Amino acid sequence: MKIREASIAEAVGVLSRIEEFASPADAAALTARLPAEGALILIADIDGEAVGVKIGYPLSATCFYSWLGGVATAGRQRGVAQALLEAQEAWAHAQGYDTLRVKSRNRFAAMLRLLLRNGYQIEEIEKKDGIEDYRLHFVKQLNENNSQ
Numbered sequence: 001m002k003i004r005e006a007s008i009a010e011a012v013g014v015l016s017r018i019e020e021f022a023s024p025a026d027a028a029a030l031t032a033r034l035p036a037e038g039a040l041i042l043i044a045d046i047d048g049e050a051v052g053v054k055i056g057y058p059l060s061a062t063c064f065y066s067w068l069g070g071v072a073t074a075g076r077q078r079g080v081a082q083a084l085l086e087a088q089e090a091w092a093h094a095q096g097y098d099t100l101r102v103k104s105r106n107r108f109a110a111m112l113r114l115l116l117r118n119g120y121q122i123e124e125i126e127k128k129d130g131i132e133d134y135r136l137h138f139v140k141q142l143n144e145n146n147s148q
Contacts, residue, residue, distance in 0.1 A: 001080065002089040006043035014043060014053040018070040020108065023130070023144045025068065033067070040064075042087055044071070050073025054084040055063065056092070058086075061145070066094040066102040081114055089118075091144045100140045107132040 008030045015024040023034075037059050044052035054069035066088060071080045092100055102120065104111045114139050124137035 001046045001083055002076070003042055004045065006041045006050070008041065010043055010050060011041050011053045011055060014050050014072060015068070015070065017072040017074075019073065020070065031114055033057075040088065040091055042084055044075060044076065044084055044106060045087075046075055046080070049074060051078075052080040052084050056087050056088060058097070062097060064088075064095070064097040065101040066100060084117075085114065085118060089140075098141065100142055100145045102138045103135050104138070105132065105145060106134050106136065112136065125144070 006120040008027050011024070011030060012027050015021060017045070017071045019022065034055070040055070042054045043050045049072045050072075052069070052071040055068065056064055056066040066085075069081075069084060071084075089100060100120075102115065103126075104115065118140070120138040120140045122136050123139045126135035126137065129133055
């Protein structure tokens with residue numbers, strides 16, 4: 001598996017193959033959301049096929065937001081999500097960010113387990129629509145000397 005930085009177009013290609021996203025973000029939506037500088041788009045390739053994506057951007061000089069990501073069926077159960085998470089954390093830490101934040105929904109149980117397994121803590125629950133759509137806000141300190 002290879003994790004690399006990628007373009008918006010490549011991210012859109014992977015997002016379109018993630019079945020959980022009823023209407024995946026297109027290039028215009030990604031471009032509108034991402035800042036001109038500081039955004040990170042990571043792609044996971046297996047045997048030359050892009051099977052996972054993780055996109056984030058700075059919220060402040062010390063906090064990076066892991067906004068959007070997922071793994072296509074071809075990459076599941078192969079450690080892709082874990083590899084993308086680790087690569088994003090390492091990149092954010094190397095850029096000087098102290099904190100990483102991410103939101104997920106109750107309906108994405110695999111993502112919730114991944115975050116908890118990797119030391120992310122729930123700091124807020126945002127009630128939306130049905131309980132399966134409640135947003136869980138997670139935070140992780142990247143600098144071991146900092147505490148929440």
